[in-house]
Amino acid sequence: MMIQKSFHLFRSICKKWKKCHLVMPSCSFTKIGCFHHDLVKWSSARYFHHNQRWQAETPRSHSTSLHRFPFAMVTEHDIDFFEKLLPRQAITDPDVLESYNVDWLKSVKGSSKLLLRPQTTEEISHILRYCNERNLAVCPQGGNTGLVGGSVPVFDEIILSTSLMNKVLSFDTVSGVLVCQAGCVLEDLNSFVEENGFAMPLDLGAKGSCQIGGNVSTNAGGLRLLRYGSLRGTVLGLEVVLANGKVLNLLSSLRKDNTGYDVKQLFIGSEGTLGVITAVSILCPCKPKAVNVAFLGCSTIQQLLQTFRCCKGMLGEILSAFEFLDSACMQLLQNHLKLTNPITESPFYILIETSGSNANHDEEKLHNFLQHAMNTALITDGTMAKEDSKIKALWMLRERITEALLHDGYTYKYDISVPVEHIYQAVQDMRVQLRDQAKSVVGYGHLGDGNLHLNITSPFYDSALHSLIEPFIYEWTAKHHGSISAEHGLGLKKRNYIHYSKPAEAVYIMSHLKNMLDPKKILNPYKTLPDYIS
């Protein structure tokens, strides 16, 4: 086993984003200035392309195929009301509004004329009660880091930003239960709980900008799901303002509570279409004392799966990530980013991370596992890192694939989850489907979660190729009982593909839930639910 010496790698902005939906041909990047002072934190992370061209989708492309619902228009009288309710935080300045009207991918752009930035739940209650009575549509917005156009207005919806609702309300240093307002930034929360020996149970590329309310509203997955499970288990309570302005206080800090239906689950992952989350109670695990990373080579998909099984058994409670990439990804990293493959060439590469409470124990477990995997020929080569800089260098081989793809050409990006035994078959079947029509067909992702990032490139956007890919990929996913949106939600962009992953009966129930909680459909219209039931 070779211990990795060093890599000359730097932390790319793409670390912030595991996947990038920018639609553009390959060439050099340039940095775009910040949009708004609230976004300074992540504006430096925004790289856009010279002579940016939106080939498949341009801002507002999604709204052009939609008809505006018959909501009322915002009047001067409405603005007077909101200015009195929220002094200096009812904003109509078009320059300020611009960044709130567009998603970070610049793929969806609304034309809202009013931004509201409340600081309290009561203010949100007043806002929604008023909007519901006036039949004014509202687009709730957290960090605006979503990838499916779920957090920006489509037409002139009033933008309801939670950015100023950023207070920690309580933290229990015995149980690790954190209660905070919805607008707290995930990274800030993680820093806060780390000071007390805990960690947030979720971690995302967008952690520097995304807000916990948005995380919960979109049921964000991310890098720690394998270890700490989904937000449906770790979120203990919510405070939500309903469409009619009523405040639903379910801000429990209890691990066990079986008193009636668990109503808060309705608001987890419903993308702000059923209510606006104003506060979150979440269970934080202890901060791990030791982290190790191994980067391994593997010959076949069967060995990849067997390595995962073996790894789960031998590393058990300390396994915190099991990621993979194929040789085509490695080729892109080498060709476009000049990254060095630290091990001998292999058809598949695995990145394993352990997080535990005792460094020696964890290292020994990992060594035992690697020894076993080598002895049984599950893996062909590998390298291991326990120092922070080397760990980061190995993670870059996984995290910079998105960036390498952008250099390769126009990228068709898919984020699916399937039962783990089929995880790479999507790539293989897509290669058969496309024959020599594509430049690259690559697969990587969170194998431990059954989450595949399937990416296809061509020199330029090619509608013939596109029509070979879709609906093939959605039909393939449906056939294998997969999800067409593993961790990003449906938002505006994917709402009409829901039937590939959910039966009609379930969508029917969803439409009833929407009618029940938001009968005027003022909350985040044109999102999540397909057009035919909106």
Added chain:
Amino acid sequence: MMIQKSFHLFRSICKKWKKCHLVMPSCSFTKIGCFHHDLVKWSSARYFHHNQRWQAETPRSHSTSLHRFPFAMVTEHDIDFFEKLLPRQAITDPDVLESYNVDWLKSVKGSSKLLLRPQTTEEISHILRYCNERNLAVCPQGGNTGLVGGSVPVFDEIILSTSLMNKVLSFDTVSGVLVCQAGCVLEDLNSFVEENGFAMPLDLGAKGSCQIGGNVSTNAGGLRLLRYGSLRGTVLGLEVVLANGKVLNLLSSLRKDNTGYDVKQLFIGSEGTLGVITAVSILCPCKPKAVNVAFLGCSTIQQLLQTFRCCKGMLGEILSAFEFLDSACMQLLQNHLKLTNPITESPFYILIETSGSNANHDEEKLHNFLQHAMNTALITDGTMAKEDSKIKALWMLRERITEALLHDGYTYKYDISVPVEHIYQAVQDMRVQLRDQAKSVVGYGHLGDGNLHLNITSPFYDSALHSLIEPFIYEWTAKHHGSISAEHGLGLKKRNYIHYSKPAEAVYIMSHLKNMLDPKKILNPYKTLPDYIS
């Protein structure tokens, strides 16, 4: 640190039941014969009192205060229909029906004249469609091991048993995802997945009888919740038959799926009032290779909480249970069951269990923790066990408290959860409230989950004492933002106390969910929701 030598202990039936709601004065036990061949498995576990007298509540006591809803009565024509649909499994024999009409506590008794035992989802679909059209009420029943009267009919509801739906449908040995019919017994499932190196993510005292469909319908907590989290995170998919007979297939095996609202959550913990769960997909963790148990003494509640915090930090990922009992519990164990306290007397006792993938590592971690806890005077004494028999002996000190209480007198039993820092305050405040009116006021439970079992005894049932306890305990729980039903659901018995733990707005939404999914309210009537909205 003294290593425990031996205890002359035997595994009581009360191990099967963490809590017992039997209402009876103290004296010797006798074993009652089995009710029905389907219940043989756990009939031997049923101990009832000589000259059984139901002082506070008798079978049907809950129904006497209720009016039967205007459902249709079962006719000969209906029976003909069901006999054709389910040859030999549409049962009208009163002797067979008797055990299905009564809960295991013998506290609630219905008078159903018809038991249906389907084997397939399609059969359940036919049954419910027919019942919905005919306005016939249905009581879904799994293992009938609930403690709140949720699984037996109140009047003449048709009993819909899932006992014959006991097939494993698939098991993925890579991901650990098990898919099975709802009637599979939890212990059988655990044995099955253990053969493949996995474990069920939940464990209950009633595991020998309870069914996975019932576990999910009641969102069962149990002994592994501290480690593996709630069923809301580990249940990946459900198949449910709705009140109108429609089959809702959400039997996903995916860890990540963000396509629309998570409709399956509606059926987790709703006690069969919104639909009948017919199959479950659940994520199983790896079976631990090593288990250790420590039994410790502690002087103050502050030290108890500090020990928990320290334990979480030092044992981290291997901590699988953190239980506690007070000195009054130990006194009862010694007085009534002649159990030996293995350590010096203390105001509080802690039982810590670790489960991990490496025996040496786990033992070393536990020793390091114990050394630290002793050196910093968090604990006063302790004993540790790693052999199976000794581990069981230590667990008995926690698990036989219920049995000891039955010997102490009439027991008033409460199962609440509160933020962990208040967990023992309920006992202290209750002692102040009751002064010298009670014989014993004791507290024990799952400290790691904030789940307290508060028990009060008196020589005989005392209505004056009872009125001092209630509604005081419910009001106390509400004041401390707790749950009046931590892990048992509301069922028939607690449905009208829901407002102590849930706000009116939430109950209002619940009533709308019920109306939406079961407009004729044929599914498990008189359960979960309070009378005023039923």
